[in-house]
Amino acid sequence: MDNVYTLVGLRADGVAPVVDIRPASEADGGLRAGAAFLAEHASCSKVEIWLDGQILTTLSRSAEPAGEGL
Known part of the structure; x- marks a missing residue:
């Protein structure tokens, strides 16, 4: 799929x-979509944000990027 973010929610034990x-309509590297995802899924402590088969970043509940930079 083109122009979409894949958001993978991770629990504290690493299970997804x-x-x-x-949709990847925002130019923020998926940060807004990732923050909204965490707000909707209380069981997840982190979310990986992917685009075109590559991970962009990982957000933790603290809303600070925890992985690769944008």
């Missing part, structure tokens, strides 16, 4: 119970 697809 939720995956979501959202």
